[in-house]
Amino acid sequence: ExxxxxxxxxxxxxxxxxxxxxxxxxxxxSTYLAWYQQKPGQPPRLLIYDASNRATGIPARFSGSGSGTxxxxxxxxxxxxxxxxxxxxxxxxxxxxxxxxVNIK
Amino acid sequence: QVQLVESGGxxxxxxxxxxxxxxxxxxxxxxxxxxxxxxxxxxGLEWVAVLWSDGINKDYVDSVKGRFTISRDNSKNTVYLQxxxxxxxxxxxxxxxxxxxxxxxxxxxGLGTLVTVSS
Numbered sequence: 001e002x003x004x005x006x007x008x009x010x011x012x013x014x015x016x017x018x019x020x021x022x023x024x025x026x027x028x029x030s031t032y033l034a035w036y037q038q039k040p041g042q043p044p045r046l047l048i049y050d051a052s053n054r055a056t057g058i059p060a061r062f063s064g065s066g067s068g069t070x071x072x073x074x075x076x077x078x079x080x081x082x083x084x085x086x087x088x089x090x091x092x093x094x095x096x097x098x099x100x101x102v103n104i105k
Numbered sequence: 106q107v108q109l110v111e112s113g114g115x116x117x118x119x120x121x122x123x124x125x126x127x128x129x130x131x132x133x134x135x136x137x138x139x140x141x142x143x144x145x146x147x148x149g150l151e152w153v154a155v156l157w158s159d160g161i162n163k164d165y166v167d168s169v170k171g172r173f174t175i176s177r178d179n180s181k182n183t184v185y186l187q188x189x190x191x192x193x194x195x196x197x198x199x200x201x202x203x204x205x206x207x208x209x210x211x212x213x214x215g216l217g218t219l220v221t222v223s224s
Contacts, residue, residue, distance in 0.1 A: 034210035036150075043200050043214035044142075044150065055212065087150055091209035093164070094140065094152040 002026055004088055004097035012105040019075040021100045023088035028068045032091035035064055035073045038099075039084045047086075048073065078102070107131040107213045109139075109201050114218030117191055125186040125218060127201030135160065138204045139184040140211060141175065143197035143220075153199070156184055158206040169195075191222045 003026040013019055023033065031051035036044035046055040048064035051071055061076045075082055083104050088097040113125040127139060141153040154165045154175045163175050174187040184201060198219050202211035 032209060036211075038150075043202075043217055044211070045214075046210060046212050049208075049210040089150075089210065093166075094142075094155065094204075094209060096142075096150040096152065099149045 002029060002090055002092045002095065004090055004095065006086075006088060006097040006100050008100060009098070010101045010103060012103045013078055014105045015078050015080055017078050017105075019073075019078055019082070019102055021073040021075075021086055021102075023066075023071040023073070023097050025069045025071075025090055029090045029092065031067045033064075033066070033071050034089045035062075036087045036089065036096075037082075037084045038087065044087060075102075080104075107203075109203065109213055109215035111199060111201050111215045111218040114199065114220045116221045116223060118224050119192060119222055121191055122187070122189045123191060123220060125188065125199055125201075125220070127184040127186075127215060129182045129184070129203070132203070134179065134182045136206055138206065139175075139177070140202050140204060141186050142200045142202055142211070142214075143195075144200070144217075145194075145197040148197075151197075154186060155204075188220070191220075193222050196220060196222045 005024050007022045033051045035048040038044040052064045063074045085099045085101045087099045108130045110128045138157045140155045156175045172190045177184045198217040200217045202214040
């Protein structure tokens with residue numbers, strides 16, 4: 001079973017700053033990785049699929065990179081609406097990582 | 106527009122059963138796998154079950170195997186999650202989500218329905 005770990009667990013940043021979130025797989029998953037954003041009381045929203053492809057309607061400030069076991073979600077300049085929890089997900093039985101919470105500093 | 110609407114949640118005693126529904130609209134139902142994902146209060150996302158687009162193949166997370174059953178009614182564009190022998194640890198918001206045939210990621214999600222297992 002492929003396990004995903006995310007770091008850091010919490011990220012405290014100010015609006016306008018760059019956010020870098022990490023997701024690591026316990027074995028290679030090629031580029032079969034997706035990222036989701038979830039705000040309180042809402043379902044998750046797909047941001048990135050296949051490691052680097054933005055989903056429909058997702059702003060260009062969100063970008064994904066990586067392959068194999070190491071992946072990164074970057075938010076180039078945080079907007080107030082970006083403070084949320086971010087999850088990665090892999091293709092093997094659709095399991096999710098534990099999430100990274102991006103807090104306002 | 107694409108919509109997934111869950112229903113059937115509520116408060117149930119341990120050991121009892123509940124059936125959740127996920128009504129789909131705005132897309133060709135049979136081209137997509139429908140998944141259930143749950144989220145316990147204050148916790149992360151846990152994938153629970155899938156019914157593949159063929160309507161036949163299914164898979165479950167180990168913790169619900171033998172207790173939960175996923176099924177589909179094509180005439181109603183609805184997927185069901187029959188949950189038996191419920192436990193306190195099944196308490197969560199249950200979301201249904203779709204994944205295009207051959208894809209692993211979920212591009213649309215419902216708003217979720219809350220299941221509380223408590224005596």
